[in-house]
Amino acid sequence: METILVLAHTENDGSLAKSAREAMHSAAALHQSLAGSQLVVGLIGDHVQAAANSIAASPATKYFGVTGTDFTQARYASDAAAAESIFKAAQATIVVAPATSRWARVLPGVAQRLGGRADTHVTGVAVTDGKISVSRWYYRQRMEGALTRTQRPWLIGIDPGSQPACACGAGTAAVEMVAVALPDTARRTTVTGLREPKADAQTIRPDAQLLFVTGAGWTKKQADGQTHVPEAEKLILGFLKAARASLGSSKSLVDLGGEGQAVLPFLSHLNQIGQTGATPRHAKGLSTCCHGEEPHTVGWRFINERRAISLDPNCGWARGKADVLYVADAFAVVTKVNELLAAA
Amino acid sequence: MTTAYQIVVCGSIVPDPLQTLEPVAAPTGPALKNEMMLPAVLDPWAGHALFEAANLAKNNPGSKVWLVALGPKAKLQQVMMTVAQKVPFELVALDGSASGFTDATETATALAEAIAAIPGLDKSKLLVFGGWESASRGAGATMQIVGERLGIVDQFQGVDQLTVNADGSLEILERIEGGKHQVSRCAGAPALLGWATGNLPEPKNNPQVGMVNMRTVMPALQKAKPTKLAGEGLSFAGVALPKQLRETKIVKDQSPDAIAQEIVAWIKK
Numbered sequence A: 001m002e003t004i005l006v007l008a009h010t011e012n013d014g015s016l017a018k019s020a021r022e023a024m025h026s027a028a029a030l031h032q033s034l035a036g037s038q039l040v041v042g043l044i045g046d047h048v049q050a051a052a053n054s055i056a057a058s059p060a061t062k063y064f065g066v067t068g069t070d071f072t073q074a075r076y077a078s079d080a081a082a083a084e085s086i087f088k089a090a091q092a093t094i095v096v097a098p099a100t101s102r103w104a105r106v107l108p109g110v111a112q113r114l115g116g117r118a119d120t121h122v123t124g125v126a127v128t129d130g131k132i133s134v135s136r137w138y139y140r141q142r143m144e145g146a147l148t149r150t151q152r153p154w155l156i157g158i159d160p161g162s163q164p165a166c167a168c169g170a171g172t173a174a175v176e177m178v179a180v181a182l183p184d185t186a187r188r189t190t191v192t193g194l195r196e197p198k199a200d201a202q203t204i205r206p207d208a209q210l211l212f213v214t215g216a217g218w219t220k221k222q223a224d225g226q227t228h229v230p231e232a233e234k235l236i237l238g239f240l241k242a243a244r245a246s247l248g249s250s251k252s253l254v255d256l257g258g259e260g261q262a263v264l265p266f267l268s269h270l271n272q273i274g275q276t277g278a279t280p281r282h283a284k285g286l287s288t289c290c291h292g293e294e295p296h297t298v299g300w301r302f303i304n305e306r307r308a309i310s311l312d313p314n315c316g317w318a319r320g321k322a323d324v325l326y327v328a329d330a331f332a333v334v335t336k337v338n339e340l341l342a343a344a
Numbered sequence B: 001m002t003t004a005y006q007i008v009v010c011g012s013i014v015p016d017p018l019q020t021l022e023p024v025a026a027p028t029g030p031a032l033k034n035e036m037m038l039p040a041v042l043d044p045w046a047g048h049a050l051f052e053a054a055n056l057a058k059n060n061p062g063s064k065v066w067l068v069a070l071g072p073k074a075k076l077q078q079v080m081m082t083v084a085q086k087v088p089f090e091l092v093a094l095d096g097s098a099s100g101f102t103d104a105t106e107t108a109t110a111l112a113e114a115i116a117a118i119p120g121l122d123k124s125k126l127l128v129f130g131g132w133e134s135a136s137r138g139a140g141a142t143m144q145i146v147g148e149r150l151g152i153v154d155q156f157q158g159v160d161q162l163t164v165n166a167d168g169s170l171e172i173l174e175r176i177e178g179g180k181h182q183v184s185r186c187a188g189a190p191a192l193l194g195w196a197t198g199n200l201p202e203p204k205n206n207p208q209v210g211m212v213n214m215r216t217v218m219p220a221l222q223k224a225k226p227t228k229l230a231g232e233g234l235s236f237a238g239v240a241l242p243k244q245l246r247e248t249k250i251v252k253d254q255s256p257d258a259i260a261q262e263i264v265a266w267i268k269k
Helices: A018-033 A049-054 A076-090 A101-114 A229-243 A251-258 A296-300 A330-343 B044-059 B073-083 B104-116 B142-150 B207-222 B256-268
Strands: A003-009 A038-045 A062-067 A094-098 A117-128 A131-138 A143-149 A154-158 A175-177 A189-195 A210-214 A246-249 A282-288 A303-310 A324-327 B006-010 B013-015 B023-026 B029-032 B040-042 B064-071 B090-095 B126-131 B155-164 B170-176 B180-186 B191-195 B234-240 B249-251
Touching: A003 A018, A003 A076, A003 A101, A018 A038, A018 A094, A018 A117, A018 A154, A038 A049, A038 A076, A049 A062, A062 A076, A076 A101, A076 B155, A094 A101, A101 A117, A101 A154, A101 B104, A101 B142, A101 B155, A101 B170, A117 A143, A117 B104, A189 B170, A210 A229, A210 A296, A229 A246, A229 A330, A246 A251, A282 B256, A303 A330, A303 B256, A330 B256, B006 B044, B006 B104, B006 B142, B013 B073, B029 B234, B040 B044, B040 B073, B044 B064, B044 B126, B044 B155, B044 B191, B064 B073, B064 B104, B073 B090, B073 B207, B090 B104, B090 B207, B104 B142, B126 B142, B142 B155, B142 B191, B155 B180, B170 B191
Parallel strands: A003 A038, A003 A094, A038 A062, A062 A175, A094 A154, A117 A154, A210 A246, A210 A282, A282 A303, A303 A324, A324 B249, B006 B064, B006 B126, B064 B090, B126 B191, B155 B191
Antiparallel strands: A117 A131, A131 A143, A143 B234, A189 B180, B013 B040, B023 B029, B155 B170, B170 B180
């Protein structure tokens, strides 16, 4: 009989992030498919009661918590110790957690500590003939595999955005607090803060509906034989602001910036999508001036509705990959789009 | 205060990202079609880790860099011909599969044992580097397990910057959600860092560095320990390429105004 533990951490305001509710959804579905299984929840944070209450109507039968200032910061040593302690208190065999940066940092190490195995970036969990299997992508999202394991505990990190969020209702949950004695060696690291662009300069917005993908074509010579980089910068930033979109970029465009050229200075490797970048999940994606076949196109593998603007009607980035390809000059189209969005 | 670090970089080879990859069913599980024929490169994020390690060693006299690589010996040798010209390091080679379908725990166990066996390793000076994810399995799991096996609990993933402070402490920037970096201060070695892109460009080939490196690379390859990754307890139901091919509607000969109106309507839908 499997005991399924959902591990989650609270946000700064004590709430649960959407990614935690997505993991909860996967775990609840697993619980429903496994006869005789038990579902429990483990929460880590400064305070966890409010978070537990927010999902109290879930099928979970027990709630465990590790609290205190040591567990507010996303630090390997303390997070691993907390997860290990909750796991032992819950006597779990399966652990499901959102693959946030915080959990992705510790899950494999915790699995090693517990003598189990971890699978990360999981995009699907299923039960067939009583056997649990998980799906995940290999070779940078170029092929998808389904696998199963005999080892327990099995720690499963669910990729944020890959599952619906659970609609667990609120109520009052009885949280059993788990004491964790942190040795001094677990306090050698201190999280001192966050570094991020100013709010109006932040171009990466994971919660945005739309991903705007910019390719190297923005920096190439245009019909008049000249480059128009300042104009491209103004148009792209204007679009991001008006459409409240997130910005992704091809590797070639980001690399130009990294080589010290005066090219779209707001781009960094954090914007890079594709083979050696991110594969973000958004409802819609609009690519502009992008080119290339696989593997470059894996950057928008997880974008549902895709449209592209390119001067090349045979563009491998768009043909067979996008729903609509506009054969047009992106400078002209985005100028008009920005005008329309500003007027709306 | 400068510290002479012992920097061990874990990194292996992956198929050249520009190659067409196709999964096939092999007797031992999934594999890539013509895997041994595919040109290979050093795993990109592991490469960044190696270049950062070399830079750190250069700025901290007395430091030394090892590259611990698990892969098919013949392919490792090919890739080392190029990598060895980039930065100075000593190779520790393990002869085994570099497939993305191997188990992270088994790979990590082999790497950790190889690191622990490095003569003269001083844990108080040890920094273990690697890519935060590979371009093959892409699990982001191997480094954490290596760290656990070596007893290192100061671990960082998605690292873009490491600064050694005057007091010997380490300031580390890790990628987190939303285009942000988390800033941490660690008391010092030992620590494990899974690197993302970092800040350094790929070094130019330097034949002199290559000649020095090759003196140790070839013997290391010759004595590479055969490493079997059995995939115990792990079975694949299947691996497939995505089948989805979209019916792309090509819109030609429309004015920018008309296209813009259509796009705005779609965005707002």
